[in-house]
Amino acid sequence: MKIREIKRILADATLKYIAPAEAEYFANEVVETDIRKPAADRKYQNVMIGDIKSWEGKTGPVKKTIDLPGYTQYDFEGRGPSLKIKEIHDELERKAKTNGIAMISIINSGGMHVMHLWAQGLAKRGLFVLGGWCGGPDTVVPFNGTRGIFGTNPITYGFPGDKGDIVVDMATSEIPYFKIVAAKKEQKPLPPNTAVDSDGEPTQDASKALSDDGVSNLLPMGASYKGYNVNYLIEIMASALIGARTSSQMSDAYIETEHGGFIIAIDISKTTDRNKYDASIKSLNEEVRAQRPKKGVERIMVPGDHNLENKASISDDTEIEIDEKYRKDLIALG
Numbered sequence: 001m002k003i004r005e006i007k008r009i010l011a012d013a014t015l016k017y018i019a020p021a022e023a024e025y026f027a028n029e030v031v032e033t034d035i036r037k038p039a040a041d042r043k044y045q046n047v048m049i050g051d052i053k054s055w056e057g058k059t060g061p062v063k064k065t066i067d068l069p070g071y072t073q074y075d076f077e078g079r080g081p082s083l084k085i086k087e088i089h090d091e092l093e094r095k096a097k098t099n100g101i102a103m104i105s106i107i108n109s110g111g112m113h114v115m116h117l118w119a120q121g122l123a124k125r126g127l128f129v130l131g132g133w134c135g136g137p138d139t140v141v142p143f144n145g146t147r148g149i150f151g152t153n154p155i156t157y158g159f160p161g162d163k164g165d166i167v168v169d170m171a172t173s174e175i176p177y178f179k180i181v182a183a184k185k186e187q188k189p190l191p192p193n194t195a196v197d198s199d200g201e202p203t204q205d206a207s208k209a210l211s212d213d214g215v216s217n218l219l220p221m222g223a224s225y226k227g228y229n230v231n232y233l234i235e236i237m238a239s240a241l242i243g244a245r246t247s248s249q250m251s252d253a254y255i256e257t258e259h260g261g262f263i264i265a266i267d268i269s270k271t272t273d274r275n276k277y278d279a280s281i282k283s284l285n286e287e288v289r290a291q292r293p294k295k296g297v298e299r300i301m302v303p304g305d306h307n308l309e310n311k312a313s314i315s316d317d318t319e320i321e322i323d324e325k326y327r328k329d330l331i332a333l334g
Contacts, residue, residue, distance in 0.1 A: 051080025123158030
């Protein structure tokens with residue numbers, strides 16, 4: 001199926017709820033995210049279907065529960081926030097260009113699961129972006145702990161690079177939650193230094209690190225106190241700081257609306273001369289890429305290089321495979 005056709009059915013599926021310009025922006029960003037950072041588990045596709053369905057039967061604009069010169073809080077009342085990504089990006093760009101920096105938070109929503117999506121469009125607008133989501137409670141153990149408390153708490157960042165916008169999206173756990181679920185189901189070993197058992201000892205046996213009630217003992221990234229510090233920071237920024245619940249305050253069942261997230265955007269032209277910024281980025285990235293890689297590795301890459309390469313050979317007329325259920329679901333929604 002051609003990419004332009006995928007974008008069309010994505011946009012059509014949302015037109016009952018948002019304006020045509022919003023639908024087009026949503027479709028473009030969703031498809032570009034799926035091209036630049038494809039997910040083997042069809043995660044993006046399932047999330048987007050869920051986001052669109054969450055708007056059924058709901059009317060009225062999304063509430064701005066806080067609206068300050070440099071900060072806006074959105075209460076989505078259970079709806080998936082990705083449909084309003086254009087409004088949120090426009091708000092961040094406008095406030096960042098006025099104040100130098102702007103922040104939005106999202107509460108009571110259907111989830112900001114695909115973090116790359118939220119940074120990509122802003123980085124293309126020339127902004128510097130940082131965001132996070134309080135993902136999945138009872139998943140990551142504290143340093144030297146024996147039971148998961150925190151979420152995987154994914155982060156994203158993006159900014160203009162020397163070869164295009166650089167965008168990174170990753171969990172602050174050593175592996176994402178879905179990987180331990182898959183490992184247990186398929187009875188496959190976990191990678192080393194990714195999880196611990198109920199005594200806090202390293203294990204590659206997923207059944208010893210994932211209980212039947214869904215609580216996992218994943219390690220923070222790097223399996224060290226440094227990764228723990230970052231995971232904890234995102235937990236606080238995406239919960240207590242914005243008036244959402246911390247993992248310890250969430251229900252035993254996974255309830256999406258209890259989670260929160262944030263995006264911060266900075267207008268680079270307000271913090272430095274843009275030409276100086278571009279020269280600095282180019283200098284650093286060229287030195288990184290020019291470094292001799294270790295034996296067995298072809299080349300050294302700058303973060304974001306790989307997903308830019310995924311995008312480079314793609315146009316709206318490119319034919320790509322699309323999951324048949326995803327296609328049918330979108331057509332039905334439209």
